[in-house]
Structure formats: C-alpha cells, structure tokens
Amino acid sequence: MNLLEALQSTVGATHVLTGPDAAPFLTDWRGRYKGQAIAVVRPADTEQVAQVVRLCAQQNVPVVPQGGNTGLVGGATPDESGRAVVISLSRMNRVRSVDTDNDTLTVEAGCILQTVQETARNANRLFPLSLAAEGSCTIGGNLATNAGGTQVLRYGNTRDLTLGLEVVTPQGEIWNGLRGLRKDNTGYDLRDLYVGSEGTLGIITAATLKLYPLPVARCTALLALDSVPAAVALLSRARTGFGASLTGFELMSAACLELVTRHYPQQRLPLAGPVEQHGWYALLELSDSESETHARERFEAVLGAALEDGLVQDAAIAENLAQSHALWHLRESIPLAQAEEGKNIKHDVSIPISRIADFVATTDDLLQQHFPGVRNITFGHLGDGNLHYNVQGPIGEAEPALLARQDDIYQLVHDSVHAFDGSISAEHGVGQLKRDELTRYKSPIELQLMQRIKMALDPQGIMNPGKTLQDATHI
Numbered sequence: 055m056n057l058l059e060a061l062q063s064t065v066g067a068t069h070v071l072t073g074p075d076a077a078p079f080l081t082d083w084r085g086r087y088k089g090q091a092i093a094v095v096r097p098a099d100t101e102q103v104a105q106v107v108r109l110c111a112q113q114n115v116p117v118v119p120q121g122g123n124t125g126l127v128g129g130a131t132p133d134e135s136g137r138a139v140v141i142s143l144s145r146m147n148r149v150r151s152v153d154t155d156n157d158t159l160t161v162e163a164g165c166i167l168q169t170v171q172e173t174a175r176n177a178n179r180l181f182p183l184s185l186a187a188e189g190s191c192t193i194g195g196n197l198a199t200n201a202g203g204t205q206v207l208r209y210g211n212t213r214d215l216t217l218g219l220e221v222v223t224p225q226g227e228i229w230n231g232l233r234g235l236r237k238d239n240t241g242y243d244l245r246d247l248y249v250g251s252e253g254t255l256g257i258i259t260a261a262t263l264k265l266y267p268l269p270v271a272r273c274t275a276l277l278a279l280d281s282v283p284a285a286v287a288l289l290s291r292a293r294t295g296f297g298a299s300l301t302g303f304e305l306m307s308a309a310c311l312e313l314v315t316r317h318y319p320q321q322r323l324p325l326a327g328p329v330e331q332h333g334w335y336a337l338l339e340l341s342d343s344e345s346e347t348h349a350r351e352r353f354e355a356v357l358g359a360a361l362e363d364g365l366v367q368d369a370a371i372a373e374n375l376a377q378s379h380a381l382w383h384l385r386e387s388i389p390l391a392q393a394e395e396g397k398n399i400k401h402d403v404s405i406p407i408s409r410i411a412d413f414v415a416t417t418d419d420l421l422q423q424h425f426p427g428v429r430n431i432t433f434g435h436l437g438d439g440n441l442h443y444n445v446q447g448p449i450g451e452a453e454p455a456l457l458a459r460q461d462d463i464y465q466l467v468h469d470s471v472h473a474f475d476g477s478i479s480a481e482h483g484v485g486q487l488k489r490d491e492l493t494r495y496k497s498p499i500e501l502q503l504m505q506r507i508k509m510a511l512d513p514q515g516i517m518n519p520g521k522t523l524q525d526a527t528h529i
C-alpha cells in the first residue's frame with residue numbers, strides 16, 4: 055500500500071483531499087504563500103491523528119498541522135516541494151466536557167473559537183479569548199500560536215487560559231495532559247512548551263481551558279485623542295481608576311479608521327467631524343461584576359475627568375449592546391479594510407508601554423526618510439504594549455513597488471523594535487514569514503536552546519519543517 059492508500063484506509067477516502075479539493079488548504083489567509091502537498095488529511099479523532107503521524111514518520115514525510123488557516127505568518131502552509139501531508143483538525147470539533155465547579159472546559163483542537171466562547175456562555179461562564187478571526191480560527195491554532203486578541207490586558211493570552219493539553223508527538227504517540235489543575239509543579243511544564251510552538255513539536259488534539267464568571271455589565275467607549283503620549287497617559291489613568299475591571303484598551307490611528315469608513319461606508323464614527331480631525335482614537339472597555347449602574351458611574355467618572363483635563367478630546371459612550379458591538383466592529387474591520395486597500399507590510403510588535411510613544415515617533419520618521427510617502431496604518435492592543443505597525447504603499451503606487459522593498463522595510467522597523475527592547479512577534483508567531491528575521495534578533499544561545507528542544511522532540515524533523523526555526527537537523 056502506498057502512503058495515499060494507507061491514509062485513505064485510516065481516515066476514509068472522502069477525508070483525504072487532493073487536487074482542487076486540497077487547494078484552499080494550500081494557501082494562507084493573506085494569499086502570500088502557496089504550497090503543495092501529497093494530500094490534505096482530515097482525521098476524525100486523536101487516534102486517527104496518531105495513526106496518520108505514524109504513517110508519515112515511517113516514510114519520513116513532513117506533516118503540517120492546520121486549524122482554521124487564519125494565521126498571518128504562513129505557519130500552516132506547506133512548502134512548494136509537494137512532499138508534505140497537511141493534517142487539518144477541522145473535523146475534531148467536539149466539546150468533551152464542561153465543569154462549572156472547576157471552571158474548566160475541555161474541547162477538541164478543531165473547535166472554532168466562537169463555538170468555545172458560546173459553549174462557555176451557555177454554561178453561564180466566560181471564555182475570554184477574543185479576536186477578529188474568531189468565527190474561523192480554531193482553539194488548536196490559537197494554542198499553537200499562543201494567540202492574544204483584545205482581552206489580554208485582563209485575562210492574559212492563550213497560554214494563560216490553558217490548564218491542560220492532549221498532544222500527538224512526532225512519533226505518533228498520544229500524551230494525555232488534560233489536567234484541570236491550577237497548581238501542578240511536577241517537573242518541566244510540557245503544556246507551556248507546546249503552547250506557541252506553531253505545530254513544530256507536535257499536534258495539539260484537545261485542551262482543557264479556564265473559564266471565568268460572566269461580567270454583569272460592560273461599558274465601551276470610543277475616545278478621540280491628540281497623540282500617542284495622550285493614549286499612554288489615559289491607559290495609566292484607566293488602569294488606576296478601573297483596576298482589574300479594565301478589559302480592553304485598543305489604540306487606532308486616524309488613518310486606520312479612515313480606511314474602515316472609506317471601504318465600509320455603512321460604518322460611521324459616532325463622533326462629530328471628519329475622522330482626520332483627531333490623530334488617534336482609543337477603544338476602551340470596562341467589565342463590571344456588580345451592576346450596570348455601578349459600571350456606568352465608574353466609567354463616566356474616570357472618562358469625565360480625562361475630558362476635563364484635556365487628555366481626551368471627544369468621547370462616545372455606547373448606550374447599549376448594539377452600540378458597543380458597532381464600536382468593536384470598527385476596530386475589528388481594520389485588518390479587512392487594509393486588505394481591501396491592497397497588499398501591505400505587517401509588523402506585529404511589542405514594546406514596553408512606557409517607550410511606545412517614542413518608538414512610533416522615531417520609526418515613523420525613519421520610514422519617511424527612507425521610503426517617502428509610505429502610509430502608517432498603526433493600531434493595536436496598547437494595554438499589552440502590542441502594536442500592529444503596518445505599512446501601506448504611497449497613494450497611487452503599484453503594489454509590486456512596495457513588495458520589492460518589503461525586506462528593507464521589515465529590517466528598518468524590526469531594528470527599531472529591537473533598539474526599543476521590543477519583540478518582532480507579539481502575537482502572530484514566527485511561521486515562515488519571520489523565521490529568518492529571528493536569527494537577527496535572538497541571541498545565538500537562545501536559538502541553540504530552541505534548536506536542541508526541537509531536535510530532542512522531533513529528531514526526524516518532520517513536524518512542520520521550515521517554520522519558526524531554520525532547519526534544526528543541521529545543528
């Protein structure tokens with residue numbers, strides 16, 4: 055039996071896709087990478103994943119795990135050699151258990167994030183991970199990339215929301231680490247190793263996740279600001295004023311919201327005057343466990359004082375859930391509006407919050423000196439020090455001209471991030487996009503330690519090769 059036949063007999067012929075059926079799985083969300091594969095295999099359960107991995111390991115065939123394929127760094131796309139098998143977890147979408155006494159939820163890796171959130175809500179609990187791709191991305195992909203999103207400020211990123219994992223190793227063994235424990239100091243933390251490993255160390259097949267109480271009330275506001283320093287000062291006030299109730303603090307430049315309102319004219323800012331009237335906007339959210347009235351009083355007191363002191367230029371507070379959703383929709387439409395505008399160069403970076411204003415001013419200047427006319431589309435999770443510092447070409451310039459300068463722009467921005475003690479990947483991971491960049495900014499010892507872990511767990515180098523690290527087998 056050849057590999058294709060063996061795969062078909064393992065998962066069923068209808069779940070081994072080739073030719074045009076496989077095509078959507080072989081390109082990434084941004085259309086930047088196109089790969090080839092022997093087949094896309096869609097196992098039904100953990101045992102089938104393990105069998106597929108064993109078959110591939112026997113023939114030294116690379117394996118590329120894939121969830122919702124919404125990743126932004128090409129991590130789920132195979133290379134062009136056509137040697138790999140893509141393992142899509144999309145059929146593994148069952149909720150295994152909900153434990154409200156332990157405040158945990160155990161789900162399979164292919165569960166769509168939105169389904170996980172809804173399952174929690176149906177149990178009167180909150181699963182706080184939230185990002186614009188939540189209708190398509192899977193919890194397995196979120197874990198593999200240690201996804202962030204809009205509530206990290208209060209609840210942490212995916213790693214912080216995870217108690218246990220079930221993983222298929224590169225040898226096709228099954229590790230059941232689905233522990234619902236908040237304390238477990240029994241040696242190396244394998245869970246933390248697999249979270250954020252981008253499919254290079256094993257395939258996550260299920261996870262036990264933390265649940266939280268549902269907030270009783272939420273207040274959301276869109277605030278107009280003069281500058282990034284004003285936003286940083288406002289964040290500091292909001293932290294002091296709201297404490298742990300501050301669940302969102304998003305920063306958006308006027309250029310971002312101009313793109314959204316131009317490409318989606320049905321979306322409007324609930325503030326007087328044109329978008330460009332103010333340089334920056336913040337979207338702020340407070341979640342309260344007491345009451346609607348308590349939430350509003352706190353919210354209005356802090357924002358009122360910020361307006362009086364001139365820190366905030368204008369404010370729109372959502373009156374109801376629909377208005378709150380409309381404000382979040384503005385924020386979440388930025389990546390889509392950017393895609394409508396054309397290809398752009400994305401930088402998902404983090405900087406110590408106290409240095410963000412300096413970073414933006416310095417890097418904006420450097421970009422204009424070296425690439426006159428490029429447009430900054432800067433937004434992000436200011437509360438986490440995470441900026442999406444994206445660069446669009448000058449108005450009227452053809453896309454290829456921008457892409458031809460891509461590597462130089464990456465280097466300029468990432469050098470600046472490094473100079474400000476930041477990270478060149480805050481939440482999207484490394485994938486293939488930033489793999490080579492990593493060697494410029496991580497110390498040789500840090501890279502070697504990562505390579506040694508990869509070699510120890512995946513000595514054949516079959517698990518998502520070419521992602522995160524340069525070829526580990528040559529070390």
Ligand SMILES: Cc1cc2nc3c(=O)[nH]c(=O)nc-3n(C[C@H](O)[C@H](O)[C@H](O)COP(=O)(O)OP(=O)(O)OC[C@H]3O[C@@H](n4cnc5c(N)ncnc54)[C@H](O)[C@@H]3O)c2cc1C
Nearest residue numbers: 121122123124125129192194195196198201202203253258
């Ligand atoms: C509009 C939009 C907005 C976004 N906003 C955010 C944001 O706010 N914050 C953020 O962090 N990200 C964001 N992303 C990026 C993306 O949604 C996340 O990286 C998400 O976690 C990827 O999940 P996925 O299921 O689509 O994974 P995929 O894209 O399928 O895979 C991503 C990586 O994980 C690996 N992988 C997938 N499943 C598994 C598994 N079961 N086991 C092992 N490895 C696996 C893949 O090999 C690949 O390396 C956004 C993307 C889009 C398109």
